[in-house]
Amino acid sequence: MEQVNSVPLLDLKAQLVGLREEIAQAVLEVVDSTQYIMGPKIQALEDQVASYTGAAYAIGVSSGTDALLLSLMGLDIGPGDSVITTDFSFFATAGVIARLHAKPIFVDIDPVTFNMDPPALLHCLESMPVSERQTVKAIMPVHLYGQSADLTPLLDIAAQYRIPVIEDAAQAIGTEYFPPEGPQRVGTMGDIGCFSFFPSKNLGGIGDGGMIVTQNSELAQKLRLLRVHGAASEYTHEIIGGNFRLDPIQAAVLSVKLPYLDQWHQARQRNANRYTALFQQKNVPEVKTPVAVYADQGLAHYHIYNQYMIRVSQRSELQAFLKERQIATKVYYPVPFHQQQCFRHLGYRDGAFPESEKAAQEVLALPIYPELTEAMQTYVVEAIADFYRN
């Protein structure tokens, strides 16, 4: 095995090696075409993503954050409205709600998947005064770290209260979920699904980008309008939108990468299984490894491991110890939404969402990118074992 003395959290160079020529060619095509806004590269990627995810419509947008923002705008969400989401996610999930002057309402997570807990959602809705419940205009679950939220009960609850669902699938393009009707890719089961092409996502561009998918033609049409300032034809504005366009250079690069996505997912899954086996083998009971809830059904895409999150005690000491051995780790996310300064005014107390608060204190991301080698993973696990033995 090769000698390892450092492991980065992510190595985009490793992925670029085999794709550099193809990507450079695609970028050059955009440059030479002089079609720098919208055009065939956008359409091509939208068609690819629609067919890959099983969505009827796909709309390329400027980022994952803008995909979420535009989705809320597509549902006419604004002042006086509220949106229920998870307490534990990347900031954008809650930020977009507040930016539209709507009120975010948080619910606790399931401690195994880190995703919105269906009983907590039900309890949240049931315990609200009717007048407040009537202000809830969307429910926004997140498929955190690349694992699907438990959509069947979440969608049932949403349907019971007739509230639309926006899936934040920014970390989970390609993740399958298994409702009784058979496997489906996330983003396509709610009313709207949002993806991000931020470079560290499983399908990453060479800059910002995002995509919205939906099965609803009316909604798709409205989202397309909102993407270009609400103009159905030039300078004729039916509604107020903004500039939310995807850059054709990003679309061109992403079209090159998408055919490799499933094979990258498989490499991440192999790496995840390898970590979990190594932690068992080296006997490190202090580390709680992530659980893919559908793994025991022998299904392929239960979790695409955008992140491999362990739970540990003495986290900051461990992180410092690993840093000395040149092993990069990261905490996604150290502060739950209800404890963020900017959401203090919502009036949540500390302890309001115990599972989310506990996760924020314990989680740690280990390097999981597809090109990670077995020797690197062994180096990481041995370092963590050393930490707890000393």
Ligand SMILES: *Cc1c(COP(=O)(O)O)cnc(C)c1O
């Ligand atoms: C990355 C991410 C976003 C935002 O995507 P950007 O493309 O960075 O704007 C939103 N939600 C979640 C859960 C994310 O991980």
